[in-house]
Amino acid sequence: MKELGLLERDYPEVVMSVKTSQAIRTVLNNAIETLNILTTGGVIDLKEGAKLEKIIQLKIKRLTTFPATILPPTAEELLRNIPWLENAKDQIHLIKSKAKVLVFDYGDILCAEGEMPRGIHLMVSGLVKLYGSSPGFGHSKDYYDEDVRLGGGKIPFTDYRGSGAILGDVNCLTKQPMEVTIICETLVKTCFISINDLFEAFDAFMEFPSLEYKLWLSIAIRIAVNTLKDNIAYQSWTHNKICSWFSKAYIEDININKKLDIDGNMEDLVLIYGSVEDCQLQQVYYAPCIIPKTTHQIQAIANITKILIVPTAAKKDTKPSANQKLLAMDNAPSLQNAAVHNKGIPGRSSMRIALSDSLTVLRVNDS
Incomplete structure (x- = not known):
């Protein structure tokens, strides 16, 4: 990368x-x-x-x-193809009117670890490096390796992102401090949407599925796909099969200390953000993980708790779902996963393992 x-x-x-x-x-x-x-x-x-x-x-x-060269997409083209904005003309028009294209030099810092998020960056071109502590996913529990806990810190996190990536979306939604520092490795151009403009758009489009819901759903699917890939029970599944599994999924919000009953209409539950407790076994689960099938009732113990729920086949809507577009846009299948043969989908009886019309262009000289 x-x-x-x-x-x-x-x-x-x-x-x-x-x-x-x-x-x-x-x-x-x-x-x-x-x-x-x-x-x-x-x-x-x-x-x-x-x-x-x-x-x-x-x-x-x-x-x-195939042509050896292809012109890269512009900021407006990338903005129109964001999964949670696709085909929503009014929403796209509002976001475009608020968005700004920022240009950063090599070594500039987009945001620093510990500071409050200022908005969302959509990478247009260039390369950035993310380094800091591993994402906490809405809970303070340090459940990493014992050596790391004894050392008083979290597992160091380093990653690189290129064109098409979205930076700071989760932190803007939760209004939590940044957990990583983002520094430019090359000349970088981003499409920036400030946090105030983002929440103004949320207030303007509250009809279900609201803009905020679609953004959370896009994030939830991305996290859930990676969670299943890391789970041994789903190692034989291809990327496309996992995406199909989440094509009808929906997000459930659980307020702190509130309970959620898990019934036969729920095939799979993936804890995306926050933490919950099994009301019967008193077992605590931290995001991201798959809620075991033996669990019948859970209680939220974090301020923000998001769960992605896959309904049973009998409850799935037969009409095309907006989730399928989010999956196709947000999770490009890999060649490695495409080579793996599909296996059967486990049923509920099997054990689930826990686990602007014109954009304003600015030049940023100071980080």
């Missing part, structure tokens, strides 16, 4: 071509995988399956003549 970001500094058109080519190849590989599953399952005839696979393979071969 770092090397690709550094390459983007000098050759942005080349990097965009590489990313686009890989994304296309991933989609085609997933198409072949799905086709094989449908063919072996008898849904598609063998001869028809062979013809379809031949067409897909032909498209893969055409990638060898």
